Amino acid sequence: MTFDRSIKIAPSILAADFANFGAEVQAVEAQGADWIHIDVMDGHFVPNLTFGPPMVKALRRHVSTVMDVHLMISPVDAYIDAYADAGADVLTAHVEAGPHIHRTLQAIRGAGMKAGVALNPGTPASAVAHVLDLCDLVCVMTVNPGFGGQSFIDMSDKIAELRRMIGDREVHIEIDGGVDTKTAGTVVQAGADVLVAGSAVFRGGSVEDPAPYGENIRNIRAAAEG
Numbered sequence: 001m002t003f004d005r006s007i008k009i010a011p012s013i014l015a016a017d018f019a020n021f022g023a024e025v026q027a028v029e030a031q032g033a034d035w036i037h038i039d040v041m042d043g044h045f046v047p048n049l050t051f052g053p054p055m056v057k058a059l060r061r062h063v064s065t066v067m068d069v070h071l072m073i074s075p076v077d078a079y080i081d082a083y084a085d086a087g088a089d090v091l092t093a094h095v096e097a098g099p100h101i102h103r104t105l106q107a108i109r110g111a112g113m114k115a116g117v118a119l120n121p122g123t124p125a126s127a128v129a130h131v132l133d134l135c136d137l138v139c140v141m142t143v144n145p146g147f148g149g150q151s152f153i154d155m156s157d158k159i160a161e162l163r164r165m166i167g168d169r170e171v172h173i174e175i176d177g178g179v180d181t182k183t184a185g186t187v188v189q190a191g192a193d194v195l196v197a198g199s200a201v202f203r204g205g206s207v208e209d210p211a212p213y214g215e216n217i218r219n220i221r222a223a224a225e226g
């Protein structure tokens with residue numbers, strides 16, 4: 001996985017058909033998705049439950065691009081090797097998920113993955129100031145994590161502050177939550193390059209009729225680049 005600053009659209013499978021993930025990720029990839037975003041929730045760190053390493057491992061053979069795994073779990077460290085074995089390319093842990101984010105990020109890189117750190121809307125940019133050298137991605141949550149389809153919370157100031165803090169390091173800024181054609185431009189203007197979008201990508205389409213996925217992705221990309 002080589003670093004580039006171009007806009008990347010990462011559909012979140014939280015908005016896909018849970019009984020048909022393999023075909024859904026193939027469909028969005030064929031329709032122009034750059035990365036595939038996979039939301040892991042434990043019913044403890046967030047008030048919702050999705051799936052774990054076996055599901056991610058099963059998805060690996062259907063995903064030919066970057067598999068971007070967003071862990072909304074606590075604790076994290078005991079599961080890092082399982083996600084490496086599952087084939088995650090990027091593994092993101094929340095800074096709020098435990099007291100030792102520095103150790104967690106080292107362990108993620110040590111297991112051969114790119115390391116991401118996510119910040120809830122209430123968490124300041126300064127929370128990651130001392131771990132930026134251990135990060136490949138900072139994920140700015142623009143909803144409170146746990147559910148898809150929520151309204152966007154404007155975090156433009158935080159995104160711009162992180163962009164300044166990151167300087168010339170090769171660190172992606174990813175935005176997660178409520179990204180659509182109305183909000184994509186704002187977050188890119190502030191400094192983001194990876195846009196996660198669940199409902200705004202999967203809306204109106206299906207595995208049988210995937211063309212709306214392509215139209216949605218193209219529209220979000222155009223809004224982001226415009």
Ligand SMILES: O=C(CO)[C@H](O)[C@H](O)COP(=O)(O)O
Pocket residue numbers: 012014015037039070072143144145146147148149150176177178179196197198199200
């Ligand atoms: O991490 C997440 C929620 O915790 C999801 O990635 C996010 O909500 C994407 O869904 P949508 O685009 O529908 O908001």
Ligand SMILES: [Fe+2]
Pocket residue numbers: 012037038039070176196
């Ligand atoms: Fe996510």
